[in-house]
Amino acid sequence: MANLSRDTLRETVIDAILAVAPEADIDALPHGRPWREALEIDSFDFLNILVDLEKRLGVSVPESDYHELATLEGLLDYLEKRLAA
Amino acid sequence: MTTQTIAYREALRQGLRAALAGDERVFLMGEDVGRYGGTYAVSHGLLEEFGEARIRDTPLSESTFTGAGIGAALNGMRPIVEIMTVNFSLLALDQIINNAATLRHMSGGQLSVPLVIRMTTGGGRQLAAQHSHSLEGWYAHIPGLRIVAPATHEDARGMLLAALEDPDPVLIFEHALLLGAEGTVEGEPHPMELDHAAIRREGRQVSLITYGGMLHKSLAAAEQLAKAGIDAEVLDLRTLRPLDDAAIMASVAKTHRVVVVDEGWRSGSLSAEIITRINEQAFFELDAPPVRVCSQEVPVPYARHLEDAAIPQVEDIVAAVHRLLG
């Protein structure tokens, strides 16, 4: 898992988002902008995405780290950091 | 190999002819099997071919000519006893159940009753309540008997030959509605084994488990179901005792849904036995409660519309499957 490339990781995250919001146009996301609002991901959807990512990657995100996940890049950085640890 | 299209009764006759020609110990005995040519014309022409010693007309004494068949079998012959209908066989019940089925065991294995008893069964001909019943399930209750129900033309002639090779009494139930039906056979008559059920139509969604006359209604129902997008498997039991549990369970494991189609009444019946075995042996394969399509619990009446209502019809089978699949 630690050797997951950034691209593979990104795809995994996108899959998890699409499982909850199948119509989401992720490529159209403005870089560095909060993705949840743009994709209409409410707190319940967000929880489901985290559950999904935990299943796929084995990373459990504590609630105190939620603020690091505001942008898609932040989410990917955070996961990379956790996977490397 | 040549393919012939013949009536079921002709297939039976081919089986009888082959048996008589192939083994001197074989003879046919029953009411009007000789000069009359057989109540249902099955043995027509055999008297002329094999003579009075081997094609024997009997008095209307079901018990005694059946018992005589047992005695002759005990004494080295291979008799074929024809009883006109299953209802009449009740007059010979003593001989079939108290003698044929018991003698091997009661004598500690010293005696053997290699007897074949043929009889017609089933309704559909407006013959009312003393000629139309399906009591084969009753006989299937009895240890010591083998009960078979050939539903195809190849089985009609081939199961008779196999039955004659069996060292134990075999009762053959021939559905009266099949007698005139045409079908194909290949080449010369040859023994068709008596141990296994046969899948007559492969399917994935539901198993129609049936035999005898109901096989054809089940196949017709499967055709209709296919048009509705339902893929039904049709299992022809062929032998009702002993049941081919392995074939039944394999089909259930494949489709997970069961409809047993049996012209017998449902209470205390063969269909009950089959479903009980499924529950015992394949409970965790079931995806829906097993369903039965059986005759209404009434002596079969005369009037056509009432008789049709009493006996399972194609649409009943179709409806049962629809109900099962929700």
Added chain:
Amino acid sequence: MNASPPREGPDASPAIGAAGLDDPDRARALLWQMIRIRRFEEKCAELYSAGRIRGFLHLYIGEEAIAAGAMPALAERDNVLATYREHGHALARGVPAGAIMAEMYGKQEGCSRGRGGSMHLFDASRRFFGGSAIVGGSLPLAVGYALADRLAGRDSVTACFFGDGAVAEGEFHESLNLAALWQLPVLFLCENNRYAMGTALARHQSQVDLAAKAAAYRLPSESVDGMDVVAVARATEAAVDRVRAGRGPMFLEYRTYRFRAHSMFDPEHYRDKAEVEQWRQRCPVETFARDAVACGLLAATVRDEIEREVAEEIDAAVAFAEAGTWEPVEHLCHDVYAREVRP
């Protein structure tokens, strides 16, 4: 025979008695067989009371002259079918006493491997085919045995013993009709002991002359004094010869009486003790033994010799049965089909 008890039907053919014999060996053999059956059955009653034998036990005591007299008339190739009161027939046919006793014990050394019991003695090697507990049920089988012999071209005779109760069964009439119709070599041997279980003949038959019933099916028929072993032997020999000669089936009525109850558990409300006593006066064993000595056919000491031989044989039979083994319960479902079948 002056002490003939009252009869419902026409008289049987006249009694002959020991005076009708001139061969001492034959006389001894007949007496031996009757005593053997008598003592064997008395032992059975004793063992039943002791709980060694269970199920139903129907004793033949009083009727021994029939099995003893009739059986020697049959050849080895002939077929014998009997009723549930058939210990005497089995013994007379040569089934070893030990095998019969072991069967009654339920041991696997029994003549039916313990599957039959008292009512179902079989010995295929001696063509002794039971042993049937369905009254009248073996008559159709006898027709079939005879039919097979006929079809196979053998000159065997099938002898079928049954009681007066069986003539009330449809199978009696169907079988006599079919055997006569097809002229099959069947000997219908009716042991008329005057009671169908507890119902006297006149209380269950409109026509008590049983030979007349057979005659209605055009079977030659004869009634014989079943308490007279010589009369039984003579009549049976003649009948066997006739049937073997291909002259069709025949019906013989042996008029007899059982001294004991129908089965072991029967208080005998249906007949007078006086009637039983009257018939006991005609005991086939005692009358024959007495007459044979009286007419100089047998020495007075023969009776004791026979009793000793028989006692020895019966002791040995009991010992054989006692020493017999129980079939393992794992074999329970054996011999239901010829092949192992899982129903």
Added chain:
Amino acid sequence: MSEFRMPSLGADMESGTLVEWNIRPGERVERGQIVCVVETQKGAIDVEIWETGTVERLVAEEGQKVPVGEVLAVIIAEGERAEGEKAEGEAAGRETPAEPSIPEASRTPSPHAPSPRALDVSPPVPPHAAATSGRLRISPAARKRAAELGLDPADVRGSGVDGSITLEDVERAARPAEGRQAALSERAADAHAAMRQAIATAMARSKREIPHYYLGNTLCVEPALAWLEAHNAERPVAERLIFPVLQLRAVALALEAVPALNGWFVDDAFQPAEGVHPGVAIALRGGGLVAPALHDADRLAPDAMMAALRDLLTRARQDRLRSSELTTAGLTVTNLGDLGVESVQGVIYPPQVALVGFGRISERPWVRDGQVVAARCLHASLAADHRVTDGALGARFLTRLTDLLTEPERLWPT
């Protein structure tokens, strides 16, 4: 004998299309059992029955559009006798052909001969009483498969005989976001258009008939977020609470204190709701809105409330709401904060008399102990029907709500 009618699932519902019967004549039904699926302008609804008894007959056919209040089926209550049972005995439900077909003089026997009747030779055997007890109806094969998949069968919707859970139901449940959702997507376009129409009707009526008044409050949610973080710490993601649970709880408790906002304005009079079942406005992906009731929100412990909310959200998005959930809410809560807005000025869903709106949680300057600090805040609003309540009562409610969210330990006092 009673009649089971097309339910009114909202003031704006005039009729529904019967999509599917889950019951058949002769079957036993239990109070609360889902007996049919009705397609409404709000999507497909599982409709429950409120009587225990036996189905005498089905009046409406699948595919039929039935006006609200029309009979769908006839039910015999427990202990009642079936129609004509005395006269016809076992033959009840059978039709004797009016003109029995006359047999042909020389009918050739044929196993394929068509039969002239319309009889069910194998009448459905009514399930044994034990089968209708609370025990889950699941086929043995489905139970085995669910165990293999580690799936709780209680979460699987049954589509088999008598509503039982089948092997396929389990397999489908194991594949998320497929199944019924996919099946429904075929008619999604129509459904969405219909739903848009329904919303338009309801909202136009609301704005036309209801004199709204609006109140609002900004509150600091730092204590609430801290409570939530503490509660969720050490819990796997799947077992965590989300903030809306706290919001709904606060609304429920505030409603208990101010019941005049929990109910309906019907026939010019206020009719109080029978329990605290706030409607949860749920925006559907692809457009549209539903607001099913979260039942007994005042009585649920935190985890139970989360489970109930999760269930409701999941089913709402799978078009699997139940009829009772669409008729029992006495007030609606809408949370548009996740979509980034500050505050909501809501439109009441008639005939309800109030709506609570929540905006986004965001950092604001906040004065604490005389100091300006950065704190996460939230705007809560109330829209209420002036025919039923006045501003004072509305203010009491909103203040109460604010207090509860500000002091979260009061939400579930121990």
